[in-house]
Amino acid sequence: ISGALAAQGASLEDVYKVAKLTADNIVSVGASLDHVHVPGRAPPDPNSDEILAKEEVEIGMGIHNEPGSGRAVVDLPELVKRMLQQMLDSKDEDRAFLNVNSNEIVLMVNNLGGVSVLELGGITAEVVTQLEKTYNIKPVRTLAGTYMTSLNGLGFSISILNVVNTNIGGPSMLQLLDAPSEAAGWAAPIRKETWEAKSSETRGGSSAGNEDVKPSGLKISPETTKTVLTAGLQRLIAAEPDVTKYDTVVGDGDCGIGLKRGAEAVLKLLSEAQLSGDAVVDLSKIVSVVETSMDGTSGALYAIYLNSLVHSLRQQDYYGEATPKVWGAALKQASEALSKYTPAQPGDRTLVDALHPFVETLSSTGDVKKAAEASRKGAEGTKGMKASLGRTVYIGGSGFEQVPDPGAWGLSEFFLGLAGIKTSEPGYEMV
Template sequence: MSVQSKHFLNTPESLVLDSLEGLCTINPRLALEPQNKIIYTKPHDRSKVALVCGGGSGHEPAHASFVGEGMLTGAVCGLVFASPNPSQVKRGIELVDNDKGTVIIVKNYTGDVLNFGLAKEQYASIHPNKADRIKFVVVGDDVAVGRSQGAIVGRRGLAGTVLVYKIAGALANRGGSLNEVYNISQWIASNVVTIGVSLGHVHVPGTAPPTSHLSDSEFEIGMGIHNESGNRRVSPVPPLHNLIPHLLELLTSTTDHDRSFVPFQGKDDVVVLVNNLGGISELELSGVVAATRKALDACGFGTLRLLSGTFMTSLNMPGFSITLLRLPTEKEKSAPPATLILSLLDEKPDVPGWKWSSGSSPLPLPTQITPPYKQEADAAPLAKLKSLDSNAFLENIKRAAHGLITAEPDITRMDSIGGDGDCGLTLKAGAEGVLAKIDDGTINGDDVVRSMITIATVAEEAMGGTSGALYSIFFSGLAQGLQAQASSFANAEIWGKSLVLALAHLYIYTRARSPSRTLVDPLAAFIEVFQEKSFTSFSEAVKAAGVAAEETKNIEAKAGRSAYLESERLIADQVPDAGAWGIKTILESLQV
């Protein structure tokens, strides 16, 4: 996949500070010390333990957007993917000074551990009376790097760090002691695991564009959050129902000693965090959530909380991570009670970066499908109209459907330039739906009225959107026209008159009239010529439709998806309308 190397910014050098200023504009309860890039609460409650975190920027909303009541007291920010220096961190510790003590929480990266650790030691040497009131917690939750490979550096800190922030911050906000906050931080950090996957890498503002990247068919398992490569490339990208169980095996395996970091027992209760690494859509992320829940259920885990959203990113990386926090059993006397952990997790912090969560366990997944809608018993019977040649009728429809499927890449390309990019896939979905109805016998030449109604329903349900509605209206109108014919067989004249009626029905619901750079152009051209030739020259009508579709390359858009775009560019590039090309494809695939 290509890497996005364009960004909205003033300068790469000012990006981090500009972002922190924007955060303080959003949340007036925050203060910013710009020279050290420190976000902190002001004033902060000196009777409560303070939590300080930080690291390189580029992981937003972590870390600065988690500063506020109920979570973090301060965050020290470095440049993108670069740790802040010890002087910055030491100043951050000074700004949150209090009567109860401070817990520093860092991700396990060499720069963060060294710079925050050095700052802690310097602060303690300058303030020996406070040396015992400052604690240090390192979070390493990545399971991609095994014990043997990471023997010296240990596991990287990933999105599981956010759960440590949240739970420890809530306990500090309740008035927990320094040791209580420190101990629960350590326990959560020791029982959390994360794995990341991505379809590609990212570009750091101000650097040269990368020269290598993953191919369109590859993805990586074991991604970190500093644009480092994963430990494994896989091709092709599998469906989620195959990928997620593999990721859960990496997270929870107790048989792979090299990666068995948390003492899962099997059928454990867990907290799940599905994290957007920055560049995947909410639509995809929710699909990941559903697949994760199903896979956990299949493995016998009890999902007591499920969080989803953007928590810790790698700029705009097109990937996600899954974090599991193992909850303790009642037999683990030295562990904090699971009820306490969940209650701390459920408390709503007053910070801009925390995502909404239900505060309850997910409901059981549905096991029954709602029965399909049945037509009312008193509906009027449909006229039964047969095709003159049932086999030819079905073969024509199959050819049209396969024609759309074959043309999908070209139609998608056209629509990516002149529309929203979904026309090819929409038409392909409709074509596949029609072929399925042919296979199950619902569409057949012995009942063309019912067949047209079925195609209208497929367009409505499988295609959706504007194209689906237009096709469904047209085929519903075609069915009405066929029903109105006093005949037992559908000949060319009956089809032609019904097509005229269907177009009239379509005109009720769309303002598009030829020439408009829409699917109406070739459709109207076909029907008008077919009618002019007394429904006897199908080939001439198809030719007229093809000409009309080709001519959309030269037409200024007045309706449809292209009306919002720069017409001169579309004309200069000679891009035809994708919807019109779909109609052309269908008609040219038909034979009589």
């Protein structure tokens, strides 16, 4: 603010006045998972009080390792709640030195140096949400970025500016904040209108568009479908640690979390929504959830495949119960559609190594259990298989010899759960 004012040619007296006025109307608090390590200085004694316990966060820690007001093991929502209470609780005489009473509030969430862009985005969203819900505050500007660091500090700070009149007959605080700047590290403020804007192209998990899906005439039992899908999804969720372990060896470690997130979102849908009993209508609901809950390459592939499956089911020249044979034929058509978007084939060490045998076996036999067994065999076969596609190709190393493909393993776990095959049955121990 003062820099923008100085750049406009204001007097030193006015710059000082506005800078002090701004500082007097800011309240700020930080939090960190650890003290910053200063280069050239010996690391602290592991047994000293300076070391925070695992998952412990120090609230109020300063950028020079000044001690905070306390330590706790809390999740992000609780941490943000406590930080905002320290800043905005007018009943706390020790800390309520600023009465945030302006109709215009500016929020800054600052990265202390060691927080990723992704994490900082999540932190900022949580702060904005709690400000509105708990304090009825909607910031007119939101700044989130790496403004003032503490080297590699594993934390962040929250600052709130009470926008007031500068009384210099010139630009307002907001106008000065919005002034263009080429300073390194300065991220432009986000306007309230921009933050609150919702893209009309984005569909929520309970998309209203599903209401327009026309019934296909392919009937499924809502109760059986929910039971079978739940079994498959729960088994997939339980397999997350193994999938993550395998992906840590041959990938970037996010495959298990992505599959788990998608499975949990579909489970939530099944617990809250009532299935219609029409295969196309109900699968369309699931597709919408998958599209909005899964990310990465596998998320895109699942979305493409399931959308193709919806289309294939609708094209089936059949009305009545959706039998395994009907599903098999539709799955085969969906696989052919997927091949237009990925060159992956059996033997390339991808999820296709588990998908292809399931589809082929189901379409030829109509037996879900045999199809699931074929899928698991395909997934097991990826252990030691040299990858032709995917992240494993350029990660290199010999890890592929010790573990199966994570995506194929996760998908086979879902199919085994879908077929009702228990982990304790012979031949299905984790590799």
